[in-house]
Amino acid sequence: MSKTSYNESSIRVLKGLEPVRQRPGMYTRTESPLHIIQEVIDNAADEALAGFGKHIQVTLQNDGSVSVEDDGRGIPVGLHPEEKAPVAELVFTRLHAGGKFDKKDGGAYAFSGGLHGVGVSVTNALSKRLELVIWRDGGAHRMEFADGAVTVPLASVAELARKKSGTRVRVWPDQSFFDSASIPLAELTHLLRSKAVLMAGVKVSLHVEKTGETRVWQYEDGLAGYLTEAMTGIELRVPLFQGEQFALADDDSFALGEGAQWVVAWSDEGSVIRESYVNLIPTPAGGTHESGLREGLFNAVKAFAELHGLMPKGVKLLPDDVFARTSFVLSAKVLDPQFQGQIKERLNSRDAVRLVGGYVRTSLELWLSSNVEYGKKLAELAIRQAQARAKSAQKVEKRKSSGVAVLPGKLTDCESTDVLRTEVFLVEGDSAGGSAKMGRDKEFQAILPLRGKVLNAWEVDRDRLFANNEIHDIAVAIGVDPHGPTDQPDLSGLRYGRVCILSDADVDGSHIQVLLLTLFYKHFPRLVELGHVYIARPPLFRVDVPAVGKRPARKIYCLDAGELEALEDKLRKENVREGSWSISRFKGLGEMNPEQLWDTTMNPDTRRMLPVAYGEMDSAETTRMFDMLMGKGESGQRRSWIEEKGNLAELDI
Secondary structure: OOOOOOOOHHOEEEEEOHHHOOOOOOOOOOOHHHHHHHHHHHHHHHHHHHHOEEEEEEEEEOOOOOEEEEEOOOOOOOOOOOOOHHHHHHHOOOOOOOOOOHHHOOOOOOOOOOOOOOHHHHHHHHHEEEEEEEEEEEEEEOOOOOOOOOEEEEOOOHHHHOOOOOEEEEEOOOOHHOOOOOOOOOHHHHHHHHHHOOOOOEEEEEEEEEOOOEEEOOOHHHHHHHHHHHHOOOOEOOOOOOEEEOOOOOOOOOOOOOOEEEEEEEEEOOOOEEEEEOOEEEOOOEEHHHHHHHHHHHHHHHHHHHOOOOOOOOOOOOHHHHHHHHEEEEEEEOOOOOOOOOOOOOOOOOOHHHHHHHHHHHHHHHHHHHHHHHHHHHHHHHHHHHHHHHHHHHHHHHHHHOOOOOOOOOOOOOOOOOOOOOEEEEEEEEHHHHHHHHHOOOOOEEEEOOOOEEEEOOOHHHHHHHHHHHHHHHHHOOOOOOOOOOOOOOOOOOOOOOOEEEEOHHHHHHHHHHHHHHHHHHHHHHHHHHOOEEEOOOOOEEEHHHHOOOOOEEEEEEEHHHHHHHHHHHHHHHOOOOOOEEEEOOOHHHOOOHHHHHHHHHOOOOOOOEOOOOOOOOHHHHHHHHHHOOOHHHOHHHHHHHHHHHHHHOOOO
16 A cells, blocks of 8 residues: 555645745746846836836846846835735735736736736745835835745835836845856846847946946847847848838727837848847747748748749749848737747747738838849849759758658658658547648648557567557658667658657547657657657647627637636636637547648647657666556556655646
8 A cells, every 4th residue: 555645635735926936947947047037127128118217227236136127117006906915015926916917908018028927926936035116106115025925014115215216126036946046147138238129219237246347238229220230240132121010000900009120131141140029028939920020021022033033943932041041130019929938938929920921021022122123132042042952952852762661651741852841740540630631731741640549669679660550650751760779870861850749639649649759769769869759739729709899809729728727817807708708629630620730730830849858867767767657567666656646746726
C-alpha cells in the first residue's frame, strides 16, 4: 500500500499570488529578474502610450534593487467599488486585476501590452520587497510589500507631496526564483532604447548608481531614425519605406485606432535587422503582425512585377523571396492582443495578419507606383532570390532521385523539395487526413494519415521496425532510416524540414503523441536533436461571438478549458452580453472542415506549433523515465509512480 494517501484533503487550492511563487516559470522568464522589471517599465510606457507622461526614469540601485518612475497620472488611490480594498493593493496582490481590461470607448488603456492583469502582481510575488509611491491630485501615497504581501498599508505621506503626478515602483527581486540575480544591462538598455524609439518625443533614462553613469534616449524621428542608426555602414538598395495607418471610427473590420507604424529597408548584403512590437511590448519571436508585414510587402512587390512584365518565364515568387533581405521595425496597435504565454514573446492574434498586411500592401503599392525605379530594383532583388532558391532545390532533387524508396501510397506529397520549407503532418485517422489534404498548402505541406495507434516501439529492435506498416511508412516518407543516439545517420535524404504530429486534442490524441515521440526519441534521435520534430496544437473549442456595435462577429478558437474560461471572462469585461456567444467543442480533427483546420492548425501565420527538444534531464535519466513509462514489464513500477505522484495534481485558482 502506498505510504501517501490520495483523498479530498490532497487537493490544494492556491490563493492570491501562491501560484506564481510555486511555479514562476509559468508566468515569467526565470533566467534573470529582467522580465519582472519589464512589467513595471511596460506600465510606465502604457501611460505614455495613452497620452500621459513624457519621462520614464529607471535606476539600478547599489543594493540590487531597481526603481522605475514615470510622470503619468498615478495609480488611483481610492477603494475599489466592488472589492472595497485600495485599488493599488489589488493591482499588486491579485492576479487578473488591472486597468488593461477596460477597452470600451478607449478605456483607461485602449491599447496596452498588458492583457491578463498578471504583470506587476507577478513582479510583487517574486520580490523580497517592493515599495510603491504614488503622486496624484497634489498628494503623495506610499505602500510597501514583502514576499507578495502588504507590510505597510497605503497611506498619505505629506513630506513626499509634489505638484507633478506619477508613480514610482522600487523592486528588490528575490534571488531564489532566478538563475542569476543580476539584470543583463545590455538587454535592459536595448529595451529602454526601443521604448524611446516607439514613443517619439518621450524621454527614457537609465541611471546606474554603481558607476554613476546616466544614459538618456529621446528620438524625434522615431522608427526611421532608429533603423537608420542600426544599419550604419550597410548600403540600401532603395530608400527607407515607412508609413503608418490606423483604423477610423467608421471602419467595419477593426476597432478605432488599430493599425501599425513601420519602416522597412532592403539591402543586398550585410546583416538583417528585424524588430517588432505590439502596443510597445517587444515580440522577439515575431508572430501574426510580422506575418502580415511579410504578406503585405510580398503582395505589393509581386503585383508590381506582374504589372510591369518583369517576371521571367518559369519563376514563381514566394513571400520569403521578397522578405529575405528585408530589415524592419514594426510597431502594431492591437485592441485585444493574444500572446503566446504570459512573457508575450509572440503575437497570436489572427486578425493582425489582415490588419497589418492590408495597410502595408496599400501603402507600398502607392509608394511603388510613385517610384517606379525603386519598384524595379525591389522586383529584381526578389526575382534573384527566387532563382537562387529554385536552383538550390534542383540540386537537392538531383541528389535524391537515384535509389529512393517507393513512397507510401497514402502519402499526399507536396510540390516543393526545399527542406527549409517543407513539412509533413502525421495525422491521426483517415477522416482528419482528408480534411488536412483539402486544407493544406500543397506547395510545401505533405499529409501522411495514420490508421489506429502506432506501435509502442520502445522495446522493438531496429531491424524489426519495418515489420510495422505505419512505422515503415513514416520512415520512408521522411527519408531517414532508424538509428541510435550514438549513430551518425545519413540525413541527406531528409525530405521534410518539419515532421509535425497532428492528433486530436483529447486523451487518445495525447496517447498517440506519446507513442510517436517514443518512436522518434528511440529510433530517430537525431531528428529530435536537430529540431525537426514538432507537435501541432489543434483547438478544443470554438467560440462564436456576435457583432457588438461596429465590431463584426468573430470566431475565436481556444486550446483548452483554461483558455475558454479566460476568453469568457474577457468577453464579459468587453460588455458582450452573457449567453450571447455560443461554444462548440470539437470531438476530433475529423469534425473540423478544411478551412478551420488550416486556419487553426496548419497555417504558419496563425497556428500554434510546439517544437520538440530535450529537457533538463540528462540522457540516462530520460531513458530510465521512458523505460518506466513505456516498458512492457514495468506496469508495477508505473502504478507505484502514479500513486506516488498523484497528489501533485493541484487546482490552481
